[in-house]
Amino acid sequence: MAKKAKFSFFSSSSPKSPSLFTSFPASPLNQNFTQSMMEKSVETAESVIRKWDPNTPSFTKIVSLFNHNRKEAKEFIICVRDLRRAMHFLVSQDSQSPKLALAQTLMQIAMTRLEKEFFQILSSNRDKLDPESVSGQSSISSNSEFEDSMRSYDEDEGDNEIKKAGESITQVEKASAVVMSDLKAIAESMISCGYGKECVKIYKRIRKSIVDEGLSLLGIEIYKGSRFHRMDWVTLEHMIKNWIKATKIGVATLFRGEKLLCDHVFSASNSTRESCFYEIANEAATNLFKFPELVAKEKKSHERIFPLMDLQAAISDLWQDIEMIFHFDSVAGVKSQALTSLQKLKVSIHSALTDFESTIQKDSTKALTPGGGIHKLTRSTMSFISSLSEHSCVLSEILADHPLPRNIHLLESYVRSPTLEDEQHNHAVSVHFAWLILVLLCKLDTKTEHYKDVSLSYLFLANNLHFIIQTVRSTHLRDLLGYDWLTKHEDKLAAYAGNYEIAAWSNVFMSLPEEPTDLSPEEAKIYFRRFHTAFEEAYMKQSSRVVPDAKLRDELKVSIAKKLVLEYREFYRKYLPMLGQERNIEILVRFKPDNLENYISDLFHGTPILGSSSFSSSSSSFVLDFTWMCCRLKNSIHSFG
Template identity: 30%
Template sequence: MHMGECQCVVARLEGGDSLIKAVEHIVKALKINRRNLTNDERKILADLGSQLTSIANMIEEDKDELGLSEVEKRFNTARDKIMNWELDQSMIWDSGSEEVNDYLKAVGEVREVVETLEGLNLIKDSEEDKLLRKTNDVLQTAMARLEEEFTHLLINFRQPSEPGQMSFRSSEEDVIDAGSTLSFGDESVDQDIGGSMSISRNSSADYIIDLVHPSIIPDLKCIANLMFDCNYDRECTRAFVNVRRDALDDCLYILEIEKSSIEDVLKMEWGNLSSKIKKWVRAMKIFVRVYLASEKWLSDQIFEDLGTVGSISFAEASKASILQLLNFGEAIAIGPFLPEKLISVLNMYEVLSDLVPEIDAMFTNVKTECQDVLARLGICVKATFDEFKTAVASKTSTNPFAGGGIHPITKYVMNYIKTLTDYSETLNLLLKDTNEKQSSSPFSSPDKDQEDDDIPTKTSPSNVPSLSAITSQFGSLISILETNLEDKSKLYKSEPLSHIFLMNNIRYVAEKVKGSELRTILGDEWTRKRNWKVQHHAMGYERATWSSILTPIREREDSGGSGSGSISKTLLKERLQSFYVAFEEVYKSQSGWLVPDEQLREDIRISTSLNVVQAYRNFVGRHVHNHHLSEKNIKYTADDLENCILDLFEGAPRSLRSLHKK
């Protein structure tokens, strides 16, 4: 390389060519001309080498002057602050706001150092790279400490969640006076939660309780934001989910909800299971509308600045608890379809149905499970109702019901159906598919000739067309009951008692319908038909009982000797005596029969009295007046018989001996 070439390189360098290109040009020239260099050229190259060494040293000094030593100094100060707390067993947030601020400032310094060093193109194992690894280690230590502090705050500042100790609040802060009653469907907070409490309502109409003390939420939010900024989001959300999952488990425990497998539920006796269902119905409302709503609110507050993190963390924390409740519902739905379960399952269905919109609004990961359980409960309701029909139809007897009163099955079925009217809308929805198959069902009508009497028509009731499904289903169920009663009436050897039995039971059915919401469902025409049946059996009773008894004393033409129309006194006495014997037997037996309905009992007595007493009075009056019979032949007065008839159907057999005329 000649002097001119070196000057050219310098000129190019001064003209703005890159340093690397200049060096490459010099190295190339030296390879070509290194043996032909003059002494002057060798001297210039030696001077250039010295200058490059000096420049390299100056660059290192400039780099320190530009702040690398200052960065390391800041890191060392922050590191000391952070590591000193690792030797301390106390919690930072228990040590006062000054210590908290100092610690957070130290963490912020370390984070800035990390960001500064990560912004440089560092050479592996260089001093700067080693410093970066140190800062990351310290940052990890700080994050672990913040996770511990975060957990500590969530646990130690939890608010009481037992009934009667809750402090209700709202994002609106519109606090209502303690002791106020807020409604959950048809039940009040006082019933479901109990105790004196401070209640408030948020804009979503949820009832929010402070799961942690409100004063600590800004600190939790600060820690969460810092951990997320440092890319320790998983550690932060994991701490939140673990703590709040345990807290929600405690809430279920407070609500007396135990963890039970489906197999455990299926093995439970009905008494125990019924109690658990009642607790489940109560717990669902409180857990979803109070605890979960409050949990969602807490999560949203802590992770307010972090997008969807709040919703995701809430869902993860609460999923296990809501699934525990849903699993119990599923176990009930797949269990045996016992008639005694129907009301309980309806309660479960209605509660879950009401809560579905709220659960859907809070969760994205349990919607399917919730809908599945609701559908299963609906199927269980239909199957249990059909099983109830089957049970009523198959409830046979081998002995007649004593006294002809109201059979227990009549009371059970009618009280059962009356209770079901509280669930009219739900049943109408769930039984509509069953109603469409009514015509092909064995329960549609036990006797096609009486179908119009047993199953209400579409125009009955005309004012509630929306209840067509339960109108048909309830009518079908009652017709099954009536068929069962018809079969039971045939067990009586006495035809009159058979009529009394059917009259009593059909009357009971009609009165239950008339005095309840069933009247609206089944219609007045349906009730009139039952009342007609009652009258039919009342007349049947009178014919079967009194027609033969009154035959001896009914006035008729009696032929005497020589066609004179005279009546044999002996025959009259025999006829009267025959009447007395038959009447006494009726009194003895039918005073032991029972007609519980006071009005019905009075109506039968009056009708019987008008028929029997009048016939007796006419017979005795005529023949005593005509001297065919003497006073000594008269055993009872008409008033005696009337009083005796007033003793009938009291359920206690009596004797007429005390009324014998002396």
């Protein structure tokens, strides 16, 4: 409570600020302030102030002045203002005046009452002063509409004050602004009379408890590094998600609301509002932004990069609010802690990227992918890179400071060149992604050494490169890597497919004579036998190959059929009539052109061939036809399944 016989309001160093209710000269010595006016001011103040003396047994001891009668509350504040002016006058005229002693006693009573009112308003209006209500108001410090309504108060307007408080805002905001104006009026009155210390002490204690309680309800605790070392990653990841949600609310609502409230209530004194906000927010906000630093110090691996980037993005997104809210020198430590956390996160994220690259390079899996399909390293790596691309804004800040320590001119020629200055950072991300994919392609190339069949090696490379291209085309990677990258890698895919055809089907292609030529019936027989043998061998081997992507599968089959079936059809049409008189012609010429198309159409599903790889001349056609029918049946079942 206010202390007895306090005289600090007489000091020339006392805070001087305009009253909330009416303007008056900054100097306490008003030349027109006559003796009679002074006496009347003291008498008026005595009647009002003694009524609300908290030490009397009357009902006013337990009733709130500002809640009970707003008209009297305003009169009380005006009386305190006039009493202070009267005391300044009395001191200048006669410091031993009995009126001065009376005024001094009245001032003590008034300050005790205002201290009690300030505490009651802060304590009983937490719902109207919650940070969300406060921060929801666009300009708290300029709520002159409320203050004007109090300045121009008269008996007819008193009952309609909240209605006049501003029709453009909600009832909750109206009530909140009225409470805030009351606090401001009391604070300015107490500070101007030398009782600022008591006022500030109450404010700090109550509002700090509200901030601490608010953060606790959001799940924010006191963070200590020792606990993080013992924590499993699943628990830590859950804490990260909660921290991001809590911090968005904490900064944008809790701390912002407290800053706005503090600025409004103590707008008359910059030093007071800075001191109050420091005591209320500094410790809690510093602890809040220490969490990402502690997370960043934990063991780094690429699997943990995404929560780290989420933390980085959360702080970056809030940085403008952080700078605005914690702009006082006294709370500069909060910004410093947030910057430290950002820097530690950048280091940890870059370390995770390095770990990811190393994981690709060190992959030692020797297991062959059945049928030359897509390797699990390709799937996991492209899934990871495509997910990384969704965080390109975060990565751009990091990779711009950590360029690849290699000659990357060749890589830069692959990716889209930046056209605007703000694309330079994204260019660094693009080059890095191009490098990671190149590392993957090189690793896949080394894995082809485990395939003994050359055609299977090329099919493996084609399948995996096609998967990579499709992943790039269907994700944000397309925008980062650009058209040139896609074109160059599609050309490489076409080369792989072409090499596969040559390695897998060249014996079949070469089993037919080169045009133009005229063959004898005996020579035609030799070429028919040679072709049938070559095709059977190639078909039985290639039927176990797999091409998972339907589009690539169809393109390969069309390409093979276009080269093979057309050439065989012409050979068949020209030379079959020569053999018309041959006995067992169906054994000698086992394939019709349409048969070839059927066999080729069922390639690349990974369906194994039934039977031996060497067919007798008498049964090979039957077995091959039977195999073809089985393949068709299995593929039909698979499509319905």
